Amino acid sequence: MNILYDERVDGVLPKVDKASLIKALEAALPGVQLLHAREDLKPYECDGLSAYRTTPMAVVLPNTIEQVQTLMRLCHERNVPVVARGAGTGLSGGALPLEQGVLLVMAKFNRILEVDPDARRARVQPGVRNLAISQAANPYGLYYAPDPSSQIACSIGGNVAENAGGVHCLKYGLTVHNILKVDIVTIEGERLTLGSEALDTPGFDLLALFTGSEGLLGVVVEVTVKLLPKPQTAKVLMASFDSIEKAGRAVGDIIAAGIIPGGLEMMDNLSIRAAEDFIHAGYPVDAEAILLCELDGVESDVHADCDCVRDVLARAGATEIRLARDEAERQKFWAGRKNAFPAVGRISPDYYCMDGTIPRRALPGVLKGIADLSEHYGLRVANVFHAGDGNMHPLILFDANQPGELERAEELGGKILDLCVEVGGSITGEHGVGREKINSMCTQFKPDELTLFHAVKKAFDEKGLLNPGKNVPTLHRCAEFGGMHVHHGKLPFPELERF
Amino acid sequence: MNILYDERVDGVLPKVDKASLIKALEAALPGVQLLHAREDLKPYECDGLSAYRTTPMAVVLPNTIEQVQTLMRLCHERNVPVVARGAGTGLSGGALPLEQGVLLVMAKFNRILEVDPDARRARVQPGVRNLAISQAANPYGLYYAPDPSSQIACSIGGNVAENAGGVHCLKYGLTVHNILKVDIVTIEGERLTLGSEALDTPGFDLLALFTGSEGLLGVVVEVTVKLLPKPQTAKVLMASFDSIEKAGRAVGDIIAAGIIPGGLEMMDNLSIRAAEDFIHAGYPVDAEAILLCELDGVESDVHADCDCVRDVLARAGATEIRLARDEAERQKFWAGRKNAFPAVGRISPDYYCMDGTIPRRALPGVLKGIADLSEHYGLRVANVFHAGDGNMHPLILFDANQPGELERAEELGGKILDLCVEVGGSITGEHGVGREKINSMCTQFKPDELTLFHAVKKAFDEKGLLNPGKNVPTLHRCAEFGGMHVHHGKLPFPELERF
Numbered sequence: 002m003n004i005l006y007d008e009r010v011d012g013v014l015p016k017v018d019k020a021s022l023i024k025a026l027e028a029a030l031p032g033v034q035l036l037h038a039r040e041d042l043k044p045y046e047c048d049g050l051s052a053y054r055t056t057p058m059a060v061v062l063p064n065t066i067e068q069v070q071t072l073m074r075l076c077h078e079r080n081v082p083v084v085a086r087g088a089g090t091g092l093s094g095g096a097l098p099l100e101q102g103v104l105l106v107m108a109k110f111n112r113i114l115e116v117d118p119d120a121r122r123a124r125v126q127p128g129v130r131n132l133a134i135s136q137a138a139n140p141y142g143l144y145y146a147p148d149p150s151s152q153i154a155c156s157i158g159g160n161v162a163e164n165a166g167g168v169h170c171l172k173y174g175l176t177v178h179n180i181l182k183v184d185i186v187t188i189e190g191e192r193l194t195l196g197s198e199a200l201d202t203p204g205f206d207l208l209a210l211f212t213g214s215e216g217l218l219g220v221v222v223e224v225t226v227k228l229l230p231k232p233q234t235a236k237v238l239m240a241s242f243d244s245i246e247k248a249g250r251a252v253g254d255i256i257a258a259g260i261i262p263g264g265l266e267m268m269d270n271l272s273i274r275a276a277e278d279f280i281h282a283g284y285p286v287d288a289e290a291i292l293l294c295e296l297d298g299v300e301s302d303v304h305a306d307c308d309c310v311r312d313v314l315a316r317a318g319a320t321e322i323r324l325a326r327d328e329a330e331r332q333k334f335w336a337g338r339k340n341a342f343p344a345v346g347r348i349s350p351d352y353y354c355m356d357g358t359i360p361r362r363a364l365p366g367v368l369k370g371i372a373d374l375s376e377h378y379g380l381r382v383a384n385v386f387h388a389g390d391g392n393m394h395p396l397i398l399f400d401a402n403q404p405g406e407l408e409r410a411e412e413l414g415g416k417i418l419d420l421c422v423e424v425g426g427s428i429t430g431e432h433g434v435g436r437e438k439i440n441s442m443c444t445q446f447k448p449d450e451l452t453l454f455h456a457v458k459k460a461f462d463e464k465g466l467l468n469p470g471k472n473v474p475t476l477h478r479c480a481e482f483g484g485m486h487v488h489h490g491k492l493p494f495p496e497l498e499r500f
Numbered sequence: 501m502n503i504l505y506d507e508r509v510d511g512v513l514p515k516v517d518k519a520s521l522i523k524a525l526e527a528a529l530p531g532v533q534l535l536h537a538r539e540d541l542k543p544y545e546c547d548g549l550s551a552y553r554t555t556p557m558a559v560v561l562p563n564t565i566e567q568v569q570t571l572m573r574l575c576h577e578r579n580v581p582v583v584a585r586g587a588g589t590g591l592s593g594g595a596l597p598l599e600q601g602v603l604l605v606m607a608k609f610n611r612i613l614e615v616d617p618d619a620r621r622a623r624v625q626p627g628v629r630n631l632a633i634s635q636a637a638n639p640y641g642l643y644y645a646p647d648p649s650s651q652i653a654c655s656i657g658g659n660v661a662e663n664a665g666g667v668h669c670l671k672y673g674l675t676v677h678n679i680l681k682v683d684i685v686t687i688e689g690e691r692l693t694l695g696s697e698a699l700d701t702p703g704f705d706l707l708a709l710f711t712g713s714e715g716l717l718g719v720v721v722e723v724t725v726k727l728l729p730k731p732q733t734a735k736v737l738m739a740s741f742d743s744i745e746k747a748g749r750a751v752g753d754i755i756a757a758g759i760i761p762g763g764l765e766m767m768d769n770l771s772i773r774a775a776e777d778f779i780h781a782g783y784p785v786d787a788e789a790i791l792l793c794e795l796d797g798v799e800s801d802v803h804a805d806c807d808c809v810r811d812v813l814a815r816a817g818a819t820e821i822r823l824a825r826d827e828a829e830r831q832k833f834w835a836g837r838k839n840a841f842p843a844v845g846r847i848s849p850d851y852y853c854m855d856g857t858i859p860r861r862a863l864p865g866v867l868k869g870i871a872d873l874s875e876h877y878g879l880r881v882a883n884v885f886h887a888g889d890g891n892m893h894p895l896i897l898f899d900a901n902q903p904g905e906l907e908r909a910e911e912l913g914g915k916i917l918d919l920c921v922e923v924g925g926s927i928t929g930e931h932g933v934g935r936e937k938i939n940s941m942c943t944q945f946k947p948d949e950l951t952l953f954h955a956v957k958k959a960f961d962e963k964g965l966l967n968p969g970k971n972v973p974t975l976h977r978c979a980e981f982g983g984m985h986v987h988h989g990k991l992p993f994p995e996l997e998r999f
Contacts, residue, residue, distance in 0.1 A: 119756050120861050142758070164700060175700060177708070178677070191948050199857040199925040200889040201663060201674060201712070203933045203944060204972060205956050209676070209708030213700070230758035257618050259641070259729035301800040358698040362619050390699040426698040434702045445702060449690050454703050456959030460952065473703060 015080050017101045019058055022081060026061065026103075029075050034062040034109075045104050048089040048096040049151070053436055057084070057098030062106045066184075066192060066222045069105070073220070074190035076103055082466045083188065085220045087128065087159030090151040092354065093435030095163065095215045095471055105220060107158050113137050114223070121228045122181060122198070127158025127221040131165075134226060143228040146173035149431065150339060158221040164213030166431035168264040171389035172297075175431075177212040179227050185211065185219035188462045198225065210457070215433050216468040218461040232297035235263060236307055237331045240319040241288035245269050245372075245384070248290035249364035251317035252388045255294065256361060258313050260306050263297035265389030269368075272341050272383040272396075279344035282337030283330070285321060292319075292388065293338055341385040342396065349381070349398035353410045357418050359391045359426030370420050371395055378413040380406070392430030393421075419444055434472045442472075443479035451476060514579050516600045518557055521580060525560065525602075528574050532567055533608075535559040544603050547588040547595040548650070552935055556583070556597030561605045565683075565691060565721045568604070572719070573689035575602055581965045582687065584719045586626065586658030589650040591853065592934030594662065594714045594970055604719060606657050612636045613722070620727045621680060621697070626657025626720040630664075633725060642727040645672035648930065649838060657720040663712030665930035667763040670888035671796075674930075676711040678726050684710065684718035687961045697724065709956070714932050715967035717960040731796035734762060735806055736830045739818040740787035744768050744871075744883070747789035748863035750816035751887045754793065755860060757812050759805050762796035764888030768867075771840050771882040771895075778843035781836030782829070784820060791818075791887065792837055840884040841895065848880070848897035852909045856917050858890045858925030869919050870894055877912040879905070891929030892920075918943055933971045941971075942978035950975060 023037050036042060037059045047054045063069050076083050082102035089096055098104040110126035113133065117123070118141035123134055131152040135144040148167035149155055155165070161183055164176045173179070182196040196208030211218055242248040248267055255265065268276065270289050277284040284291060292314070296306045307324065314322050325331035337344075345352055359367050368384065375382040386393040395417055399410040418428045418441045428434070428441040442451070454473045458465070474482075522536050535541060536558045546553045562568050575582050581601035588595055597603040609625035612632065616622070617640035622633055630651040634643040647666035648654055654664070660682055665674045672678070681695040695707030710717055741747040747766055754764065767775065769788050776783040783790060791813070795805045806823065813821050824830035836843075844851050858866050867883065874881040885892040894916055898909040917927045917940045927933070927940040941950070953972045957964070973981075 117861075119752055120859060121755065164705075166700070170699075177705070193946075193949055193952065197924060197926055198859040199920075199929070200669075200891055201665070201857060201929055202926050203928045203937070203941060204949075204953050205713055205717075206663075206676070206708050206711065207952065207956070209705050210956075212705065214704055218704075253618055256620065299801050299804060301804065302798050305798060305800065358700060360619060360697040362616075392699055421698075425696060427696055427701050429702045430698070430700055438702070442702060447692075450692055450703075453686075453692065453706065453959065457704050457706070457709075457956060460955030460959050 015101070017058060017079070017081050022079065023059060025075060025079065026059065026072075029071050030061065030063065030068055033064065033068055036060040045086070045098060045106065048086070048091045048094060050092050050094040050097075050435070050437055053094040053097050055098050055100055057104040058100060058102060060104045060106055062109055064109050066186065069186045069220060069222055070190040070192060072103070072105060073186055073188055076466060077188050077190065077464065080464060080466065082469050084468050085162070085216045087156035087162070088130065088154050090155040091159060091163060091435060092356070092432040093429070093437040095433050095435035095468070097436045097471070099469070107156070107220070110158070110222065116141070118143060118228070120198070122225055123228055124223065124225045125157055127161070127224060128156050131155050131157060131160055138228045142231055144231050145226050146179050146229050147176050157224050157226065161212055161221050161224055162214065162216050163431070163433040166387070166392065168266065168387065170431075171265060171387065172261045172263050173229065177209055180208070180212065180224060181227060182225040183208055183211060183221055184223035186222050187219045188464070188467050192222070193219070213433070215435060215472040217458055217472050218467065232263070234300050234303050235295055235297040235331070236303055237325040237334050238294045238296075238307065238310055238314070239323045239325070239334055240292045240294070240314040241285045241321040242290045242292070242318065243288070243320055245290040245368050246365040247318045248292055249368050249388070251292060251314055251319065252364060253361050254313045254317050255310055256389065258309055260296070260309060262294050262310070262389060264293065264295040265387070266293045266338050267291070267384070267386055267388035268338065268341060269384040271381060272345065272385045275344040275348050275383065276337040276341045279347055280337045280340050282333050284337055288320065293334055338385070345383050345396050345398065350400040350402065351398075353397040353399065353414055355393065355395045355397065355414050355417055356429050356432040357393050357395070357421035357426060358430035359393065359421050359424050361391045363424035363426065364388065364391065367393070367420055367424060371417055374413055374416050378409050380410060380413055387430070390430070391426065415441065436471050439471065439474045439478065440482045442474050443482050448476055448479070451479065514600070516557060516578070516580050521578065522558060524574060524578065525558065525571070528570050529560065529562065529567055532563065533561040544585070544597060544605070547585065547590045547593060549591050549593040549596075549934070549936055552593040552596050554597050554599055556603040557599060557601060559603045559605055561608055563608050565685065568685045568719060568721055569689040569691060571602070571604060572685055572687055575965060576687050576689065576963065579963060579965065581968050583967050584661070584715045586655035586661070587629070587653050589654040590658060590662060590934060591855070591931040592928070592936040594932050594934035594967070596935045596970070598968070606655070606719070609657070609721065615640070617642060617727070619697070621724055622727055623722065623724045624656055626660070626723060627655050630654050630656055630659055637727045641730055643730050644725050645678050645728050646675050656723050656725065660711055660720050660723055661713065661715050662930070662932040665886070665891065667765065667886065669930075670764060670886065671760045671762050672728065676708055679707070679711065679723060680726060681724035682707055682710060682720055683722035685721050686718045687963070687966050691721070692718070712932070714934060714971040716957055716971055717966065731762070733799050733802050734794055734796040734830070735802055736824045736833050737793045737795070737806065737809055737813070738822045738824070738833055739791045739793070739813040740784045740820040741789045741791070741817065742787070742819055744789040744867050745864040746817045747791055748867050748887070750791060750813055750818065751863060752860050753812045753816050754809055755888065757808055759795070759808060761793045761809070761888060763792065763794040764886070765792045765837050766790070766883070766885055766887035767837065767840060768883040770880060771844060771884045774843040774847050774882065775836040775840045778846055779836045779839050781832050783836055787819070792833055837884070844882050844895050844897065849899040849901065850897075850906075851882075852896040852898065852913055854892065854894045854896065854913050854916055855928050855931040856892050856894070856920035856925060857929035858892065858920050858923050860890045862923035862925065863887065863890065866892070866919055866923060870916055873912055873915050877908050879909060879912055886929070889929070890925065914940065935970050938970065938973045938977065939981045941973050942981050947975055947978070950978065
């Protein structure tokens, strides 16, 4: 697969003269690393969604905020699109470069500027790795809560751009709930501060608007994050079920009992068997589904919650309930879950990972719907997900070498996302829209709503130069995609904006 | 005081022909309550900030969302400004009407549409009172967390518009953290849904952007809130200090010890004596400051936290620490705090309540600064505040009948807000900017940032008809106010937007 930026639908961006651009960059940014030879650009042609690849015209790796400002001013003046990239671990093609654009790589912004244990916050550069923040806070008994599974590698700037979550976001919130302040540089080269160290900031909440905007509104150049005290203790319960719907219902029951687990994950039989075969986590291979429920906090509290969750699980029809007897077993239970994706990779030549989010109460129905779709399309689907917050990661198993299977997998994936939207959910939980789910946005939102997105985009980026073709589709695209009603060839909004 | 909308600075809004407007409203909205006689308009001329008064041209009280849409379309077409009003309890003049505009009163939207205990959410109309939601959720052991002190009267639509907080927001967050979905009607009459029942929503986070936008972006017509399980138990500790700075430092120490109290409030000697005289709460009248620290949650957990907070307070130099021995004493401790404002009203003819927010670590320094300012201006200041989240409510005591005292009080208030901004805080914690603090926004934000606010406003309301003159000042206003550098009579942005 090598899908190029779809110019037919999103409009042709202005042609950029490469020789002249490189010359201008060299003149404006002396001493800054600038890549433009074919072989040097290769590592930057995709992010974590490697099915989508484009070679950028140039890659710039600045060292200072002033250099970022200079770059942006230059590109703005010359109408050159800019795509920002953090660690490149994103799974929706949000950092996919443009052939006619500059890729701004923030890798050199990798310093932790300040850890203030009393105020419980850290000020860091955007290229700092997620896990590195917790490591720096560790001597003070603190940590940074959001923990995407790529946390060893992903950078905090990218976390802000995608509003990243993780196993613990049910209890501790997404990125937007764990940051205080972000400094950005706009496409016009202005440096702005969004949010503050105070509880609330007057005016419009641009920090929340910016978080998760996937590089369309500006480039993150500094982040102030909140730090939390590390929980005293953590325990994990594993419950087995003879039907996946029962496990789905048990999730709602736990929350309804007044408990917010640190993590609440579900795996179906296909995932259980794949993971057990790979990791030997001690999973029950005959169970139709398992739930992993982590309880963390003060010792006495965790103990009481464990008892309560056990009761709820038993009433929900669990066939077996096991408490990890020690830290080693707890780690093993989690290792199975954390390696479920590569484990599925061992039993199928290819798989396609979805990221739909649904209201918890819709879990049993949607799981049944996915099973029906799986049968209809003749493709196996493994279900592994953050059950507590309704964030599903169905893995569609296929073989790209079998003619038509990839297309069937993509179609099945689209149907699963439609199902999520139908029950009041959304097409992405934590991976973002990026390039991958741009068409599904036409299903998720009405033209009125998309028009509002475009107007907000315009408020930050009049010319539409920041990460065009991602996150928010043009109405043209939606019309072509068929996700919008077109009457007599006329779009509902005559003055179609492109960005 | 009778401050009219400052047309000189924010620009003259188009003249509206009253007779023609009333005729059009009657024709478009048959059967809808419409007030336009002078005596009927009286009750609507101010909100909770009664120092600012304006008589609106007309008041409309629709019953259905369709009627709101019709009203908005009509006003949009005729260029008539619209100010939306909930219960009118706001303290910053956010619902102050316009002489040349319609006041849209949402009082008839007072139904709780659905309480779903399993999903832990409630769907309500915007005119529903904050406390009524918790009352409806009570049979299920649930409640709605944000609790502004006006919670008996204030409506949830207004809470969304102001991003309301309360005593418990340190632990449980502001309104934005406790809502899932808001339906709005735009100035063009479109109905849009912001947010979803799912964990996260793709595209830009318009729900967060909208929350706290003070009626400038649209009118709330339905709200889906999160419900939380009621805490098992709650205990209150009262600690006395011989200096207010020591009390300020103890606040930071408690948070640094890894405890997030349900409430953490501070009162200085002047407030303590006023409250004790009024309520007989059992406060130590010789103390320079007291802290009230509420711990809530599971029984065993609360017990452990109490011990820990006691130690921290003792180390911080508390001269006395008392645990409310029973529920009655707990209620009494809180009654003193909750009645501190009226208590201060008993010892001074007038007072002016501020609402600055600062980083916790800046507390001791800012308290010292306020004491110096108080001395300089010769006006007493009582300090009562949500110490845990750095949200201060200094009450400036004055006598409006003494020539010059009001002006001195306003100037002193402005200086206190400047001090808040200086230490990295903000000019408002929970009361909003509204009409009252519009000039302080010129200090809080740079022209670049204000321009971005204007562009966002334009994305929702091109003509600038929704609640003009509130929340976000024009650059013209900032120039007149002197909060912006004007070089040779030229504003930094030649194309000044007005809304």
